[in-house]
Amino acid sequence: MFSVFETFQETMEKKQVIIDTDCGIDDAQAIMMALAAPNIQIVGITCVFGNAVVENVCQNVLRVLSVCEHEGIPVFRGSGGPLVGAGSSPTDHFGTDGFGDVIKDKDTQWEEKIQGEHAVSAMIRLVTENQKQVSLVALGPLTNLALAVRLDPSFPQKLKDLYIMGGNMEGKGNITLCAEFNFVMDPESAYIVLEEFLCTTYIASWEYACRNALTWEFFEEMINQDAPAAAFMKKITSKCWAYSKEAMMNKRDVYFGPAFVSYDAYAMSACIDGSLVTEKIECPVRVELQGSMCRGMMVLDRTNQLKKNHSVFVLAKCDVDKLSQLLRMSLRQPCKK
Known part of the structure; x- marks a missing residue:
């Protein structure tokens, strides 16, 4: 029986990918998945505030690349706050630094290792130079993407496709009562992206991740593999x-029962292997910007009441066996010589 990775090697060209991330622990897992996938070429990683302040996000990305021995991938610092307003402080979901507050040997030279170009400018440049070839995987608040379309209105049509981890499809929230973290952190940007990015778009919502969860036993087995990446994940x-x-x-268990969920892995896995998604809903969506309880909530319009001419694919079910293979392989890095 061939692994999900072995099927790629002889039959598929490398997919060019930009990862836009607010690098917390699940982002690190998703980045490792992309690094391990032989069909993926990461052309750049752009950083945004979210799980931590953007300075910590940059450092977290650099550390992941170092652990996996992929330091050559360019990293760009992006937005440090939402499009409008003061914004909310990052939560302690993954600790104050995004990596569980367990790393003591901080890199004092990290600013010399990131690119001087701003993340939004880099995003526009890389996509313009490779039109219809780049997939964008957005794992954090969508501020960088909203700024990109404001600076270059043609940016979305130059993308091959867009994968988003964020939003919700059943009105269940993980930060507020009715909304998901990435969208709540910058609702205006989420609104702009889902209104103005007319490229093929796939959304891995909070409920999608939770309803396709894995077991805690799997998590223990995964982080106890004999490899540097696994040891790093176990630590953080x-x-x-x-x-x-x-x-x-x-x-989370109140809604979905006990399970292990690595949220950002669900958007990344869909980008790596489209066959992993076994069911999706095609419909228009909109982000609610008003209301004391519903601000940031994503609304699915399955009856065409919004009269929009653009639909997205909201992911519904996935092959959890294929997902587990991708997760296992992501922590077997770097490969032993």
Whole structure:
């Protein structure tokens, strides 16, 4: 039986990918998945605020690339706050630094290792130079993407496609009562992206991730593999309540039952292998910007009441066996010589 990776090697050209990230622990997992996938070429990683302040996000990305021995990938610093307003402070979901507050040996030279070009400018440039060839995977608040379309209105049509981890499809929220973290952190940007990005768009919502979850036993087996990436993941999850089975009992488990969920992996896995998605809903969507409880909530218009001429693909079901293969392989880096 061939692994999901082996099927790519002889039959598929490399897919060019830009990863836009607010690099917390699940972002790190998603980046590692892309690094491990032989059909993926990461042409750049753009950073945005979210799970941590953008300076910590940049450092987290650099550390992941170092652990996996892929330091040559360019990293760009982007937006440090939402499109409008003061914005909310990052949560402690993954600790104050996004990596569980367990890393003591901070890199004091990190600013010399990131590119001087702003993330939004780099995003526009890389896509313009490779029109209809680049897939954009957005794992954090969508501020950089909204700024890109404001600076270059033709930016979305130059993309091959867009994958978003964010939003919700059933009105269940993980930060507010009715909305998901990435969209709540910058609702205006989420609104702009889902209104003005007319390229093929796939959305891995919070509920999609939770309804296609894996077991805590799988998580333990995954992080205890004998490889540097696995050891790194074990370290940064060791004191993080978001990776505690007990802590989740009164949060996510109320809606979906006990399970391990690496949210950003669901958007990345769809980009790596489209066959992994077994069911999706094609319909228009809109982000709610008003209301004390519903601000940032994504609304699915399955009855065409909005009269929009653009639909997106909201992911519904996935092949969890293929997903688990991708996750396992992501932590077997770097490969032993």
